[in-house]
Amino acid sequence: MRPFRLPLLLALLCLSLAPSARADGGAATVAIGAGVQRMPRWSGARTYRSDPIPFVDIELPQDGFSLSTLDGLQLDLVRGRRLHAGLYGNFQWGRDHDDLGVLGGKVPALKPRATGGGYLEWDFTPQLNLSAFLSHDLGGAGVYTELQAEWDPPMPAPMEQSLQLRWQSMNGAAMRRFYGVTPVAAQALGVPAWAPGAGSQQLALAWDLFLPTSRHTGLAASLEYARLLGDAAASPLVRRFGTANQMSCSLAFVYHL
16 A cells, blocks of 8 residues: 655554564664665555655564564564564555546545554464464554464575565455445446455565675565455456556665664
8 A cells, every 4th residue: 555655753663565684593683774665556556656665673672672664563562482472553554645546536545544453473483483463443443454474484694585475354444445435436436336344355475585785784675466355356446447466566775783
């Protein structure tokens, strides 16, 4: 979904396509940077745009705190050898009027919303984990669920890579907000009205790569393919004016403090 022009702190909490540089041996990590991201103009769009993005990765294992462009804000309350659980915060992007094209003025632009909730993570090995996230709009009725499997395949040092498989779902309120079509909008667009219910929203596969260029600098790249599912894919907005196949990519220059 299209990022809005928010203060830098909000952007650091939300952007989710840049890969995270990981700490070794539980050491603290602080990395910042900037780059460019190419993504669909709105969730389900077939057209794309490029935007400058920040990059941040702060990991403080001793305090159970992390803030990153990959995972948002996480605060561990349960810190077992394999099980981690705690509080989670992020943003759910909206859609900008300028990005709607022929839909502009017929379907509403959507402001981004902060979300908050909790997460569970089980580490099978240091390279493989399974996570679950449950969050709610802090200013609305949307509820979001995500299951993620993450694997860090072997890579020649000092390069790092990661693969993530993510399934996401929404409740009815969130699904209707992003993919619904009111009778008035349907008449203006010449499509059927659409009031989707709760269910699967998308399945995504992402690949992240970190390539050091010096002791303190590096390049972070990300590529993601997502397939809209269920009522999201069946929405007239997607079927008539967009596509269920969504691609995103990003490249950032990173400096480790």
